[in-house]
Amino acid sequence: MSRKKIVAGNWKMNKTLEEANGLVTYLIELLEENEDVIKIIIPPFPFLSALHLKTKNTVLQLGAQDCSAHTQGAFTGEVSASALKSVGCNFVLVGHSERRTYHQEQNELLIEKTKQALNANLIVILCVGESLQQRKANQQETIVATQITSVLEALTKEQLQHIILAYEPVWAIGTGETATPQQAQEMHHFIRNLISKHHGSELANSISILYGGSCNAQNAQELFACPDIDGGLIGGASLKADDFAKISYSF
Numbered sequence: 001m002s003r004k005k006i007v008a009g010n011w012k013m014n015k016t017l018e019e020a021n022g023l024v025t026y027l028i029e030l031l032e033e034n035e036d037v038i039k040i041i042i043p044p045f046p047f048l049s050a051l052h053l054k055t056k057n058t059v060l061q062l063g064a065q066d067c068s069a070h071t072q073g074a075f076t077g078e079v080s081a082s083a084l085k086s087v088g089c090n091f092v093l094v095g096h097s098e099r100r101t102y103h104q105e106q107n108e109l110l111i112e113k114t115k116q117a118l119n120a121n122l123i124v125i126l127c128v129g130e131s132l133q134q135r136k137a138n139q140q141e142t143i144v145a146t147q148i149t150s151v152l153e154a155l156t157k158e159q160l161q162h163i164i165l166a167y168e169p170v171w172a173i174g175t176g177e178t179a180t181p182q183q184a185q186e187m188h189h190f191i192r193n194l195i196s197k198h199h200g201s202e203l204a205n206s207i208s209i210l211y212g213g214s215c216n217a218q219n220a221q222e223l224f225a226c227p228d229i230d231g232g233l234i235g236g237a238s239l240k241a242d243d244f245a246k247i248s249y250s251f
């Protein structure tokens with residue numbers, strides 16, 4: 001995949017089916033057919049099938065919030081990448097900080113999940129980012145480099161073409177505190193350089209890197225204007241159709 005502008009709405013554990021249907025109906029009305037910007041919604045698992053029916057042949061694409069590191073079998077409660085593909089997903093989040101923190105997901109497991117997703121022809125949105133404590137200790141680059149390098153080393157150049165990265169400083173997620181455009185741009189630039197060192201500048205310039213962490217209709221324009229920021233992974237603000245639509249027009 002070449003470098004694209006992307007806005008992805010991570011609904012997390014919010015909404016009922018009825019509310020989800022309502023939000024998507026309104027979003028489809030609001031969003032323009034602008035092929036320049038890929039617009040993805042990432043609802044909870046139980047709504048995927050129904051929302052696939054509503055979104056197919058519209059401007060909205062569908063993603064899932066996680067997938068299993070296993071192909072299939074006796075893994076109660078888990079959802080396989082191929083099951084996600086079969087209900088209309090084209091994208092899947094891997095390594096969201098809430099999975100890393102609350103479910104102790106480590107880089108090795110995330111590599112397995114990534115491989116499962118790629119084998120099922122899903123595009124992976126791989127999330128990385130440092131905690132507040134790590135930022136205060138000025139360790140953000142070391143932390144992000146470790147998270148990303150493990151993936152850069154485990155995957156082939158071919159596989160990496162199906163990866164989108166999302167830089168989400170944990171201290172900015174759901175807190176209302178956004179990274180400044182300068183802080184975000186610095187990290188995105190650092191990430192692109194890392195890719196370039198491992199796999200060359202052509203690949204580095206073709207991978208989209210999204211910013212996430214209290215990105216909203218007010219600050220998106222300034223963030224997306226930065227040269228290495230290709231869009232946003234939006235949590236809270238993606239639950240409101242007007243805000244999500246406005247963010248998607250912020251390029």
Ligand code: PGA
Pocket residue numbers: 010168172173174175176212213214215233234235236237
């Ligand atoms: P937020 O969440 O926009 O609510 O900060 C972003 C995310 O966790 O993906």
